[in-house]
Amino acid sequence: xxxxxxxxxxxxxxxxxxxxxxxxxxxxxxxxxxxxxxxxxxxxxxxxxxxxxxxxxxxxxxxxxxxxxxxxxxxxxxxxxxxxxxxxxxxxxxxxxxxxxxxxxxxxxxxxxxxxxxxxxxxxxxxxxxxxxxxxxxxxxxxxxxxxxxxxxxxxxxxxxxxxxxxxxxxxxxxxxxxxxxxxxxxxxxxxxxxxxxxxxxxxxxxxxxxxxxxxxxxxxxxxxxxxxxxxxxxxxxxxxxxxxxxxxxxxxxxxxxxxxxxxxxxxxxxxxxxxxxxxxxxxxxxxxxxxxxxxxxxxxx
Amino acid sequence: xxxxxxxxxxxxxxxxxxxxxxxxxxxxxxxxxxxxxxxxxxxxxxxxxxxxxxxxxxxxxxxxxxxxxxxxxxxxxxxxxxxxxxxxxxxxxxxxxxxxxxxxxxxxxxxxxxxxxxxxxxxxxxxxxxxxxxxxxxxxxxxxxxxxxxxxxxxxxxxxxxxxxxxxxxxxxxxxxxxxxxxxxxxxxxxxxxxxxxxxxxxxxxxxxxxxxxxxxxxxxxxxxxxxxxxxxxxxxxxxxxxxxxxxxxxxxxxxxxxxxxxxxxxxxxxxxxxxxxxxxxxxxxxxxxxxxxxxxxxxxx
Numbered sequence: 001x002x003x004x005x006x007x008x009x010x011x012x013x014x015x016x017x018x019x020x021x022x023x024x025x026x027x028x029x030x031x032x033x034x035x036x037x038x039x040x041x042x043x044x045x046x047x048x049x050x051x052x053x054x055x056x057x058x059x060x061x062x063x064x065x066x067x068x069x070x071x072x073x074x075x076x077x078x079x080x081x082x083x084x085x086x087x088x089x090x091x092x093x094x095x096x097x098x099x100x101x102x103x104x105x106x107x108x109x110x111x112x113x114x115x116x117x118x119x120x121x122x123x124x125x126x127x128x129x130x131x132x133x134x135x136x137x138x139x140x141x142x143x144x145x146x147x148x149x150x151x152x153x154x155x156x157x158x159x160x161x162x163x164x165x166x167x168x169x170x171x172x173x174x175x176x177x178x179x180x181x182x183x184x185x186x187x188x189x190x191x192x193x194x195x196x197x198x199x200x201x202x203x204x205x206x207x208x209x210x211x212x213x214x215x216x217x218x219x220x221x222x223x224x225x226x227x228x229x230x231x232x233x234x235x236x237x238x239x240x241x242x243x244x245x246x247x248x249x250x251x252x253x254x255x256x257x258x259x260x261x262x263x264x265x266x267x268x269x270x271x272x273x274x275x276x277x278x279x280x281x282x283x284x285x286x287x288x289x290x291x292x293x294x295x296x297x298x299x300x301x302x
Numbered sequence: 303x304x305x306x307x308x309x310x311x312x313x314x315x316x317x318x319x320x321x322x323x324x325x326x327x328x329x330x331x332x333x334x335x336x337x338x339x340x341x342x343x344x345x346x347x348x349x350x351x352x353x354x355x356x357x358x359x360x361x362x363x364x365x366x367x368x369x370x371x372x373x374x375x376x377x378x379x380x381x382x383x384x385x386x387x388x389x390x391x392x393x394x395x396x397x398x399x400x401x402x403x404x405x406x407x408x409x410x411x412x413x414x415x416x417x418x419x420x421x422x423x424x425x426x427x428x429x430x431x432x433x434x435x436x437x438x439x440x441x442x443x444x445x446x447x448x449x450x451x452x453x454x455x456x457x458x459x460x461x462x463x464x465x466x467x468x469x470x471x472x473x474x475x476x477x478x479x480x481x482x483x484x485x486x487x488x489x490x491x492x493x494x495x496x497x498x499x500x501x502x503x504x505x506x507x508x509x510x511x512x513x514x515x516x517x518x519x520x521x522x523x524x525x526x527x528x529x530x531x532x533x534x535x536x537x538x539x540x541x542x543x544x545x546x547x548x549x550x551x552x553x554x555x556x557x558x559x560x561x562x563x564x565x566x567x568x569x570x571x572x573x574x575x576x577x578x579x580x581x582x583x584x585x586x587x588x589x590x591x592x593x594x595x596x597x598x599x600x601x602x603x604x
Contacts (some may be wrong), residue, residue: 136436136463141497160466161438167464167501171492175499189513190473195443197477199469203513210508211491211501 002264002275002288011295014287015045018261020052020241022230024221025067026059027246027268028292032194035074036267038293043076045299053082054230056243058220058250060087060157060185060201063116081233086185086201086220087114089229090155091121093219098181100152107173109166109204110157114185118155125155127166139165141172150177156205156216157185167207174212182208186220188250192268221245222253244292246270248283256283263287304566304577304590313597316589317347320563322354322543324532326523327369328361329548329570330594334496337376338569340595345378347601355384356532358545360522360552362389362459362487362503365418383535388487388503388522389416391531392457393423395521400483402454409475411468411506412459416487420457427457429468441467443474452479458507458518459487469509476514484510488522490552494570523547524555546594548572550585558585565589 005011023029029039046053055067055078062070064083071078087110094100100123108114108128115128126147127133151173159166174180188200205216219225230236241260245251246268255262264270264285274281275288289295307313325331331341348355357369357380364372366385373380389412396402402425410416410430417430428449429435453475461468476482490502507518521527532538543562547553548570557564566572566587576583577590591597 134438136438136465138462139500141495141500144497160440162464162466162469163438164462164464164501167505171501172498189515193443195446196474198441198443199466199473199509199513203469203509206508206512207501207505210511211505213491 002285004288006290008297008301011289011298014263015049015051015295015298018051018240018242020054020236021046022054022056022241022243022255022260024245024247024251025055025057027192028244028265029076030074031192031267033074034194035076036291036293038291038296040076041296041299042292045295047077052234052236054234055083056221056226056230057084058086058186058188058201059191060085060090060114060220061111061160062087062113064088065116066113084226084230085113085117086226087117087157089226090114090157090183090185090219091117091123092229093225094118094123094153094155094183095121098153101149104149104152105147106153106155107151107170108155109159109162109170110155110185111159111161114155114157127169133166133169134161134163135165136163137165139168144169144172146172146176151180153181153183154208155183155185156201156208158191158201159204162204167211170208171211174208182212182214182216184216184218186250187218188220188247190269192246197269221250222257224257226254227258248274248281248285252285253283261286263289265289265292267291304587306590308592310599310603313591313600316565317351317353317597317600320353320542320544322356322538323348324356324358324543324545324557324562326547326549326553327357327359329494330546330567331378332376333494333569335376336496337378338593338595340593340598342378343598343601344594347597349379354536354538356536357385358523358528358532359386360388360488360490360503361493362387362392362416362522363413363462364389364415366390367418368415386528386532387415387419388528389419389459391528392416392459392485392487392521393419393425394531395527396420396425396455396457396485397423400455403451406451406454407449408455408457409453409472410457411461411464411472412457412487413461413463416457416459429471435468435471436463436465437467438465439467441470446471446474448474448478453482455483455485456510457485457487458503458510460493460503461506464506469513472510473513476510484514484516484518486518486520488552489520490522490549492571494548499571523552524559526559528556529560550576550583550587554587555585563588565591567591567594569593
């Protein structure tokens with residue numbers, strides 16, 4: 001059973017219990033380009049009380065560097081070292097865990113940020129933002145050839161330029177080479193944007209998942225690969241750490257699987273019917289607040 | 303246990319048993335634009351023996367009329383009345399079963415043939431080949447508005463111009479209006495093209511299926527809607543009818559569910575390991591031939 005917090009006393013007790021605060025971003029700190037009310041005060045309050053702050057996002061369309069510039073634009077203090085994205089975690093996974101040969105490439109269904117993170121890890125790739133693969137022109141196998149050496153992995157993230165050529169090429173690589181890894185940066189079904197909900201990275205990789213009848217290895221939340229990636233850079237005591245997010249099946253499950261506490265906010269994609277009633281999710285957060293911004297009352301007592 | 307036929311005696315006995323021959327097309331009669339050897343002789347042989355011939359295809363990118371022109375180009379005799387496509391069956395389903403109000407539109411993820419069949423049934427639609435929705439430009443909810451009256455159904459078929467705008471709009475319609483029907487022309491995961499295998503209609507609708515965590519109502523094979531559609535136009539005795547196809551999970555399952563006999567050909571997407579060995583499909587065809595074209599030996603005895 002979750003504890004619902006609605007009072008400053010409750011918020012203060014919560015904050016006293018933890019040293020490390022891991023935040024999901026979309027739907028928690030902002031929606032699209034709109035910062036949620038009170039968020040800046042809350043983060044400043046945590047920093048002034050010497051809390052460690054980490055941003056843990058499945059957003060794979062931005063590199064950490066680009067993501068940092070988003071924080072800057074929105075007026076939220078953050079450093080690149082505090083930001084863990086699924087694009088970064090995917091690049092680390094490919095270079096450190098899969099250790100694919102240096103002369104083999106990754107085929108990318110994804111955006112510039114994902115390419116940046118791969119490049120920083122020294123991973124060769126194709127697809128992504130290459131104009132040749134960003135087209136609605138018909139795709140034909142008669143002019144398609146497999147590269148030598150073969151593609152070592154298909155990595156699929158959110159790609160708002162998704163098209164039939166990319167899906168078809170990725171399918172060829174995965175069908176042709178049984179050793180080709182099928183990876184997803186994350187499997188979020190949707191994400192909260194300004195004005196509503198849009199298809200997430202999981203909806204993009206679903207094309208290949210369905211065509212192949214095979215599931216990708218997913219790197220982002222809720223999978224532990226992301227937490228391994230954080231642990232390699234930051235010491236934290238799970239008993240004194242809380243994961244704050246808007247999604248039960250990614251953020252909250254991620255926290256629970258990683259043995260840290262969890263706080264659900266209702267400013268993202270989770271609806272009241274997802275946590276109560278007959279269709280409630282089996283994933284139960286430790287705490288629930290309406291908005292993380294509500295904790296700003298601590299920074300600005302009446 | 304399937305009966306494998308490899309001799310002219312076997313082929314002749316098979317043909318004597320049936321009056322109505324239902325054919326899948328891609329992977330059975332042709333691959334892409336290549337007619338499979340012997341097919342024309344086999345079809346002519348059946349016609350000369352007064353067999354009824356029906357072409358039952360999940361291909362939803364072509365209207366029956368356009369499909370007829372493909373038969374013509376490939377030199378295969380066919381009439382529009384003999385052709386049943388999932389685009390046609392979808393249009394009939396929307397007009398005759400769903401009976402959506404005349405002033406409400408269908409949002410189409412699909413190609414020209416699907417639009418043609420909808421138009422012939424007097425169904426209003428948007429999306430499809432509309433240039434406004436065939437773009438790789440970013441999609442934003444801030445400039446998106448819901449039409450009045452709302453979209454009555456999202457119909458998803460194979461769309462080689464699939465893109466994020468179409469997926470996002472379809473998602474909005476389905477999220478916004480709980481009465482909006484979610485339909486798929488068919489759910490083929492892939493289809494056999496010249497030179498290999500490409501993502502099918504099921505891989506396209508998989509995006510929405512994943513984003514919504516909801517399955518579409520699928521019209522094409524293996525579902526009975528397609529058979530109902532054929533029955534409304536043609537009398538056939540199921541005991542004297544055989545369905546010939548290259549896919550276990552569509553063609554063969556369709557035949558078995560409809561109570562007709564089934565013949566699997568190996569010229570399409572099914573591999574030997576799909577019918578024998580530890581990973582064999584639970585869907586077992588009545589008969590197997592390597593190629594439908596092998597039956598041409600009857601037309602051209604040595």
